[in-house]
Amino acid sequence: MTTHVMFANHRDKILSLISELHCDTLVSFMPENVYYLTGFWGESVVVCTRNSSKLIVPRLEAKRAEKAAPSCEIVASERGKFIIDQVLNEIRRRKTCSDCDDHVVIELLLKNLSKGSLIINSEPFSKARMIKGKREIEMIAKASQIIDKLYERCIREIRPGQSESSLQAILVYEALMSGANMISYKWSTNPIIVASGHNSSYPHAEVTDRVFSKNDIIVVDLTIRYNGYIGDATRTFFLGKPSPRVKNIYEIVKVAQQAGIEALSSPQIAGNIDKLTRSVIDKAGYGDDFIHSTGHGVGLEVHERPWIRANDVERVQSNMVVTIEPGIYIRNKFGVRIEDTLLVKNNNTREPAKNFNSFTKELLEIT
């Protein structure tokens, strides 16, 4: 299957989902959704009907869009209001569903369209993207293989005197040299997480200049993109000999993570997978120190549906890709997190999930 066939299939998938809302046209404003539908990543809006995809781009992107999305008709436009006018031209006599979340744009569209002809609903887009196809799975596997390689590198680079920021630089260099890209996550200014010593007690630590020393814990959370698709994994390393308490906490997290992974091999709602993982940590007495959700979907976004979190009723199905990433964070002291990206297989027949990450989860003491 060529990528162009893949993008055409994606369009059909969303069009089929919006037909349930009595819509025949989709308009996408989100870069991930535009890429999913066209293969083009850049400033743009795409309008798709059963027979056509029109990619509206600012003039400066026209030639690049032609090359990246050869099966789309490219419409070059001035920016801002002019792009919205182009969109309106395309959808005026249609019944349209859009993923737009910007209130100014939504108001502008609604004001210029007949009542009821535009539905704002990103659900069909996220729902389509949640179930991955063969090529998408291949890309996530490739991203994950690069991550495995980066963890091998961690073993060689983690030593007293190395800093969080220098390890980050080395890993990012290696990722880029391997053909991967770093992801942009608006709530962070760092491409990856390298959190040592007490910094590891922050699940979303920023990278600092802190220098590693003996008896440090070092949490390395890597998210990288390969041909659009993301792999996400976390390993926790020890410089020197961990204390019995640290060893114990590591084992609890490891058992909890395994429980989460095993929960993927039988039909479950997401909230139940969170509960099964969490209960291991709860029972061990660290429930209050597991201060985030168990996992999330991964694909073109690092965090996307399904959400593996408390009380979530989404059914976890075959060909979803999710992380399982419990952690225990001892305030102002240290944290431990173990995370893999996994492909849910046929859980109706108890087929185990496929782990994209093969780097060891045995407790690693670097001496």
Add this chain to the structure above:
Amino acid sequence: MTTHVMFANHRDKILSLISELHCDTLVSFMPENVYYLTGFWGESVVVCTRNSSKLIVPRLEAKRAEKAAPSCEIVASERGKFIIDQVLNEIRRRKTCSDCDDHVVIELLLKNLSKGSLIINSEPFSKARMIKGKREIEMIAKASQIIDKLYERCIREIRPGQSESSLQAILVYEALMSGANMISYKWSTNPIIVASGHNSSYPHAEVTDRVFSKNDIIVVDLTIRYNGYIGDATRTFFLGKPSPRVKNIYEIVKVAQQAGIEALSSPQIAGNIDKLTRSVIDKAGYGDDFIHSTGHGVGLEVHERPWIRANDVERVQSNMVVTIEPGIYIRNKFGVRIEDTLLVKNNNTREPAKNFNSFTKELLEIT
């Protein structure tokens, strides 16, 4: 001035601007605005009044927020609806202005507040951020110095056999080792632009594995972040001897860029700066090949107010930081762009803008 005083000043600045809208409280949902007001960069919402800043964060971020924003009251919350409930608690009896742009959140807020008590308007936020303070200017200067150093590195690294992706990896490594961070720009999956040969004809080229060869043009557009603040510059290199045509186009772009820089030293509206720059390229006969705006403001975002573009009536004032970046793009052949980040000085007294970038703009032939 400590950074905490800076963040307090920023709060006062926005509160003063929203008082013109008869508001006494601000709510910010944008990561850049939250950082501007608090010093914390991460998933959060901040509510500020004259005497307090309450930073509402998901539980997992509470400890990190306490450390990054010691003058804020930290409110730890479950995610999603619970965070919105916290916001509603804070603003229920106030007159509030918010930068929120998400239509779902806006609807939820409006539904739960008395009519007219919440104004959705990001203008006071962007207006405050447009005029930079002393420390902000220092950070942009530092980011720009790192960029200058990266261009020195380009001279050593650009050679036949080197690829776009490997040069990108080297530059990103050096930036991270220099204490900078890469920025996240949602319309790109690359942290920087390295565009060689025909790829340079795309202003927003993605980095590829294309290998440099003799007589290539290589456009390197670097945007990096230092302590939150961004520097942005572009240089165009030549591998070997450029043809007379290429030399001529390079000189036109250089003269146009200089015209734009000089226009910053007298009182102007942004549209006029665009016109002055563009007219150089127009007169030389390449007007149709300058397919983007002349520049944009730079700060916590890589693109922010003011917009140096056609017909824009924003007055360019002292202590704004802007790029001037004309380019000529010959379809399917090559492109040339030259970009600096500049500080507008007192243009009422004809004081020249300060160029943050000192790396040469002479035509560089790498042999």
